[in-house]
Structure formats: structure tokens, C-alpha cells
Amino acid sequence: MVDVGRAAERGRELSSRISEEGAGWACAQIGTFKELRPNAETFTWLSPRTVWRSRNEVLAGLFGDPSGQVRARWVAAQRERGVDSAFRIPMDVGPEFSFLVLGDTGEGDASQYAVVPGMLKLGADTDFAVIASDVIYPTGSGNEYDDKFFRPYQDYRAPIYAVPGNHDWYDGLGGFMRVFCDAPALKAEREGFRLSPAGLRGLLWRRPEKIDEAGLAGARERRALPEQQAVQPAPYWAMETPGLLIVGVDTGIRGTIDREQAGWLREVSRDPRPKVLITGKPIYTRNEYKPSALEDGGTIDDIVTDPAHNYVAAIGGDVHNYQRFPITAGGRTIQYIVAGGSGAFMHATHTTPRVTVGGIDEGDYRCYPLRGDSLSFYSKLYSERLRMRWLYLTPAESAALMSRRIGVTPVRDGPPVRVTRRMRWAARILGGWPMPFRLPVGRIFHRYLSELSDWDTPPFFKSFLHISVTPQALRIRCFAATGCLPQEIEPPLEDEVEISLL
Numbered sequence: 001m002v003d004v005g006r007a008a009e010r011g012r013e014l015s016s017r018i019s020e021e022g023a024g025w026a027c028a029q030i031g032t033f034k035e036l037r038p039n040a041e042t043f044t045w046l047s048p049r050t051v052w053r054s055r056n057e058v059l060a061g062l063f064g065d066p067s068g069q070v071r072a073r074w075v076a077a078q079r080e081r082g083v084d085s086a087f088r089i090p091m092d093v094g095p096e097f098s099f100l101v102l103g104d105t106g107e108g109d110a111s112q113y114a115v116v117p118g119m120l121k122l123g124a125d126t127d128f129a130v131i132a133s134d135v136i137y138p139t140g141s142g143n144e145y146d147d148k149f150f151r152p153y154q155d156y157r158a159p160i161y162a163v164p165g166n167h168d169w170y171d172g173l174g175g176f177m178r179v180f181c182d183a184p185a186l187k188a189e190r191e192g193f194r195l196s197p198a199g200l201r202g203l204l205w206r207r208p209e210k211i212d213e214a215g216l217a218g219a220r221e222r223r224a225l226p227e228q229q230a231v232q233p234a235p236y237w238a239m240e241t242p243g244l245l246i247v248g249v250d251t252g253i254r255g256t257i258d259r260e261q262a263g264w265l266r267e268v269s270r271d272p273r274p275k276v277l278i279t280g281k282p283i284y285t286r287n288e289y290k291p292s293a294l295e296d297g298g299t300i301d302d303i304v305t306d307p308a309h310n311y312v313a314a315i316g317g318d319v320h321n322y323q324r325f326p327i328t329a330g331g332r333t334i335q336y337i338v339a340g341g342s343g344a345f346m347h348a349t350h351t352t353p354r355v356t357v358g359g360i361d362e363g364d365y366r367c368y369p370l371r372g373d374s375l376s377f378y379s380k381l382y383s384e385r386l387r388m389r390w391l392y393l394t395p396a397e398s399a400a401l402m403s404r405r406i407g408v409t410p411v412r413d414g415p416p417v418r419v420t421r422r423m424r425w426a427a428r429i430l431g432g433w434p435m436p437f438r439l440p441v442g443r444i445f446h447r448y449l450s451e452l453s454d455w456d457t458p459p460f461f462k463s464f465l466h467i468s469v470t471p472q473a474l475r476i477r478c479f480a481a482t483g484c485l486p487q488e489i490e491p492p493l494e495d496e497v498e499i500s501l502l
Helices: 006-015 048-053 056-063 067-080 116-122 142-150 174-181 198-202 213-223 259-268 300-305 372-385 393-404 419-427 442-448 485-489
Strands: 088-090 099-105 128-130 162-164 237-239 245-249 275-279 311-316 324-330 333-337 365-366 464-468 473-481 493-500
Touching: 006 473, 006 493, 067 259, 088 493, 116 237, 116 464, 116 473, 116 485, 128 275, 142 174, 162 174, 162 245, 245 259, 259 300, 275 300, 275 442, 300 311, 300 493, 324 493, 333 464, 333 473, 365 493, 372 393, 393 419, 473 485
Parallel strands: 088 237, 099 128, 128 162, 245 275, 275 311, 311 333
Antiparallel strands: 099 464, 237 245, 324 333, 324 365, 464 473, 473 493
């Protein structure tokens, strides 16, 4: 049995908020995760082939996102197969239970496998896990699930459910539906070319791969134990537990919720139980408010903030780090969480300005990695790749720079650091300070090209959520995975919040 409370107490003392060592900067020994990897191949976004295979994101932005129409076909096919039309998943748990949330997992390389040891240790007694967004990179292919899903989580002895992300949709959701819903492929639709945005999109659109059924059957053997089995009814669903409803929604490629799913979400949300939303796109991220639009009007957040619906938290993937925004709405506080840090490359946090979105104060905002650690790592990355040693900023220098920019006291204690002209210029170029020109770490880069900053050596600044539920409260803990052995043995606790359910 694992005492997560005691592990959290120890992890709080070992976190990046306490020391540079807790962030993984003094990484003298790589963790045991390297022994779990099937090979030494490194997933890279620097490959033109990988970028070309992922072209559907750009095409959906230019010519329209077809996710809604395809999702409707999947949903209709599932109903024809006789699944519960309300897409509810009855969970065999008691009034007290716990589960894990992993976000944006499936690169299949070191940054994904580095999360596994801590997840297995602290998740040993959890009842299930949920993957929030992008189970498989780069295109959600059903032929890539072995090393990117079944192998890394083969020793997790509980069911795993998921909501798809944009990359899972690049394969028309075929791999996701086969693995998580046990659904056969949709019949191909053939259309003649039309001189229209949809016609141009169809001309260039990447088609789903045919799944190697024998290979997939072999991969499934890695998670063949009875207690590991899970079949969900659709890409969106509602998990029923005695005192909590966990609602998963599918945001497709661009984040819009189709009319049928929106109607389902409104109906499910009328259930009087407290609710947690798990979504492929976060509602708050950086200093921005990005509620997914509903095709028939309004947004997901209109549903979440309605006091009658009793949502207490909304957890989204897609952005590859951890952030928490305690937003007051209708006289109550809802915890909005970004939890996309469980496997893919890390999105920078140092480009986030002083947080004021949703009426909260910077002091209430939490993120991992800390902005200073994010700036220091990007400086290390670019100083090595560009062979510009002057660009490197130590963690202490970066913390001082970000503290001055945001206007807060540095999180970690330490001797004062004198900010020099060289440091300021480096920070400007790396996006830690406003500047017309900077290396690609900013908003536009993160939207389209941030994968080019992927790396495969610690510290990784990965994370996962451990959520424990009682009739009285829900506790969300964010644990870190740096890829270094000390943090693998005792995962640092980077954030914790308790939410009343009464």
C-alpha cells in the first residue's frame, strides 16, 4: 500500500519550489525509466516526414475542421452497435476512491517513459486513470499504440480511459476508437473533388492508416489482465461514481464541440452530483481565456460556470505543462487546470506574463515548470544548438529575471543575483522579456512549430495528477517527473488543492 499523503508531505519538501535540485538541475544519475524503453530511438519533430504527417492541423485551420461530421458518424455507429446511448460508464468504486490524470502522453520516447516510474509508484492503489488529449503522436495511428500506450502502462493494474486530442484526430480517430471503444473502422466515404475549401482540404487531407489487427492484438497482450480492461462507449463519456460525475469531452482538432455532443453535455450536466470536466483543450492557459465553442451557440465554460451544474474543476490537456487557475464564478471557486505534461515536449511557461485573467491575482496562479526554470532550460537548449554560450542563463539568473519581469519575489530562496545587460538581452531573445525579435518560443511558435524544441535528456519537467475523492472533498495533487533518479524515487509535489464537495 502506498501512503500518498505521506508521499505528498515528503514531495512538498523536495519540489522545484524549494530547490534547484528538486527541479532536476543537479541530475547526477538518470532514472530507471531508461530501462523501460523498447529502444534508443528518439521521437523527433525535426523530421520533415513527421511534420508532413501532421498536416491535418494546418488544413483544418485553413479549410475547416471536419471533426464534428466524422464524430457524428462514429457516435451513430456506436449507437447502432448497442452502446449506452447516454455514453455513461458505471464505475465500480466506493464513496472513497482515487485516480490518475495524464495529459498528452504518446511520444513513445524518454519524456513519456520518464513519467512511468512515479506514476506506477503513486498510482499503485488508484482505481483507474484518464488520459486527457493526444494519446498518440504524431497522427494517432492505431499501429503506434504498442510502444506509446500498451508498453509504458503495462504494469499499471487498473483501467485507462481517454478523451482524444487533436493529434488523435489526424487519423480520423480510427486508432483511438479501435483501442478505447473496440470499434471497427468506419466505411470510407468517397466524394468527387469540389472547388471549395472542403474540396481542397479533402485533396490534401492525410487518410487514416489501415490498422494491423495482428500487431494490435499482440500489443493488447501487454495489458491483458482482467483488472486492466476498459471499453468506453464513445470519444466523450460520463463516469458515474457514488458522489462525483467525471465528464469527458472530445474537442476534435480545433476545439469546437458539435451540436450533438453539446446537447449531450447539457443533459449530463443536469445531474445534481459535483462534477469534474476532462477535456482535450484547456479553458484557461497562460493569461488567456479559451473556452471551446459549442456549434449551437455558447461555450463549454457557459455550462461549467452555471451554478446549477455543480462543476468544481475543469482539467484540460493540449498544452504541455501544468497550470492552475482558481476562478471565482457565481460566488464559488472553480479550479481550472492545464495538465498536458505527461509525455510530450514541454511548452514554455516563461512566456506567460503576470496573470490577471478571470479576475485572479498572480499570487493565486500556479505553474510547473516555474517560469525561471523554463527560461533557463530554453536558454540551455538554444545556447547548445546555436553554439552561443552567452545565451545560457543559470536557473538562479533566470529566476531573478522572471521575478523582475512579473513583479514577484523569487519562489526559491537563495543569494541575490545581479541582473546584467547580457542576461536581459538573453531573456529578451528567449521570450522572457517583450521584444519584437526573439527565438521561437512565443505564442505563434507554440501554436504551430514548438515541437521543434523537443529534447530527450533530463530534466524533462513532466507531471501527472493524482486525484483522491471522499464524500466530503476532492484533492488534486500535481507530482513531477524530471527523469532523474532522486525525483523518480520520491516524486516532488509541485501543487496541491483541496475542493469541498459539500
